[in-house]
Amino acid sequence: MTSWSVLRGFLHPHRLKNLSSRKPNYLFTWNSLSRRVFSTHRSSIQEILQNTASNQNSPNVTLTGWIRSLRKHKNFVFLQLSDGSISNHIQVVCNAHVYDDCEAKYGSSVLVEGKLISSPSSNHAVEVEAGKIHVLGDCDPHLYPFKARRKHTLDYVRDYLHLRPRTNYFSAVLRMRNALSMAVHDYFQNNGYCFIHTPILTPSDCEGAGEVFLVDSVASNNQSKLETVKNKNFFNQNTYLTVSGQLHLEAICGSFRRCYSFGPTYRAEKSTGKLHLAEFYMVEAEIAFLDNGLDGLMTILQSLIKSTFKQLQDKHITDMNFFFNQMPEKYREMLENMKDLDFQKISYTDAINLLMKYNEKFIFPIRWGDDLKKEHEKFLVSYLENTPVFVFGFPLEIKPFYARVNDDGQTVAAVDLLVPEIGELIGGSMREERLPILEKRLKELSLDKQYSWYLDLRRFGNTKHGGFGLGFERYMQYLFNISSIKDTIPFPRYYGSCKV
């Protein structure tokens, strides 16, 4: 249909009568009927709602999107359209005849030609009065697993990972994942860090915790092993999916004062719990010349958390409000207060002394030398008034070889940041820079040959340095109050599940 015939249809007296009975205030006047009526520029819904559309001097809009709700009245039909650009939907109103021409259904993709009017409803500043709706992709309501006007549980939606981005909740999650990623990059870029891609395939199990996915292994005559290790002999050495980019970042940190990475990491942890994924994103950084030690590191961690959260509030308040509105008032207050607080600090030894007083409450009673379990971490955070808490000075035995040994010879300069609901969000440490001590530790663990290259970092142009790793999905859980980590990432991989 040409623009002219669309226009004629749009201006049909019957339609005009029906539409004008809603008394919308036209934001713009039609410029000239001789001009092309429908702009070829397509605006995103965000541009329209935030009034940044490049055709803002004209009332004509052409937009594309998906129908997220549909209300039919006798003379009008109201559609809520989304296109992923913002969590708010735009309302499209059309005359029943316009709708009858297309019969667009809930879930279908459409192109709408119309004009922008100020909305008579108090919910929206503007809406689109459609002259024509084209269905681009139909949607069969009987087969589509998401139903109009029904609130589906996150568990139900997770069964349809490939369709999940179409739900309001999950599209907001993805937008905030994008916003938070950019806030993380902005923090580092504004503070002199160089972004580094660390490898996914690696010969080292940085953490030494044995939770690695094996990709390749050395040849052996053992038949059963042959069957399970299909990539055998590709690299001719044991090769894993990375559990952490730290050691590679440390190598870079021998030449860059500050560097960071932000990429996928893998842990073959047999957990289906709310806090574990087999593939997750880690934000890691290393800082050279960190002469003020662990205190300096904690200052950096606190400013990373506060600055990224502030950026979400400053630049993405519409989406942030989407989550604020769903969380308990107390949780929201706790988050908003966080940005004005100094995070608490407690030594591991003091934390254990405190926890031991409450040992009868725990499934796993704790004593000095034990690692903190989730129940202990959560207890500490709530005991310390639900503010983020740094626990520092862990026993040497429970931390990896790279952590710097304290003067007591029993503990290391390592720190965990614990946050409400989640527990450990960040783990970091000063790295052992003293060659003899590091050599001795690696020897004791029979890792000296494997890490001879790592020792070189201490031999040539060494610095006192430290770094950390932040679990990005856990950070999302914390900021948006998302109960299951599986709902923070587009396609979750966890024990027993690698679908789509």
Ligand SMILES: NC(=O)C[C@H](N)C(=O)O
């Ligand atoms: N980069 C880090 O400090 C993170 C640490 N290697 C971990 O995996 O927990």
